[in-house]
Amino acid sequence: MTDSIIKQYYDALGEGKLLGKKCKKCNEITFPPTTACQQCGSPDQDWFELSGKGQLLFVSHSMAPPPNPRFNEIAPYAYGHVKLAENLFVQAVITGVEVDPDTLRAYFERGPVPVVPDIKNIQGLNILAFKVEEK
Ligand SMILES: [Zn+2]
Structure with missing residues (x-):
């Protein structure tokens, strides 16, 4: 659900957290998060909290x-x-x-x-x- 990803991203921002998605297939991190991996297009991703550094x-x-x-x-x-x-x-x-x-x-x-x-x-x-x- 696209809305859900956007909402979770902005809610996390409010807590000072940078949330992206990490691809289960190629390990690429997509930030800001989207429904598909920016590298390989796979929708199979996990949430990933960036260090912020x-x-x-x-x-x-x-x-x-x-x-x-x-x-x-x-x-x-x-x-x-x-x-x-x-x-x-x-x-x-x-x-x-x-x-x-x-x-x-x-x-x-x-x-x-x-x-x-x-x-x-x-x-x-x-x-x-x-x-x-x-x-
Ligand atoms: Zn990927």
């Missing part, structure tokens, strides 16, 4: 208005590419960084920076975000 590879921000009005609440915000410990890549809101060009460029020049999940609840919806722990 990641490295921020690239962070930027957009001058454009948020894609959805609900994001106005946290705008302006940084957005970045995170490589998770499980070797998965996600794009998410990045917190704990100043949203100004010089700061963002400095992160780019520094290379990967450790991040941890920082789930935001915006108007009742849990949003996956990551926080930079060291400045």
Whole structure:
């Protein structure tokens, strides 16, 4: 049931957990979870809780208005590419960084920076975000 996977994913986010699916056939992890393995398409998957540990590879921000009005609440915000410990890549809101060009460029020049999940609840919806722990 697709609805059930989505609901469980968002409910877990609310508890600070990142839930994905792990394929029983090829062991690939699919995150965010879907009904079929992203690698081989098999529907035969188990729930898998990700460590949440990641490295921020690239962070930027957009001058454009948020894609959805609900994001106005946290705008302006940084957005970045995170490589998770499980070797998965996600794009998410990045917190704990100043949203100004010089700061963002400095992160780019520094290379990967450790991040941890920082789930935001915006108007009742849990949003996956990551926080930079060291400045
Ligand atoms: Zn698979």
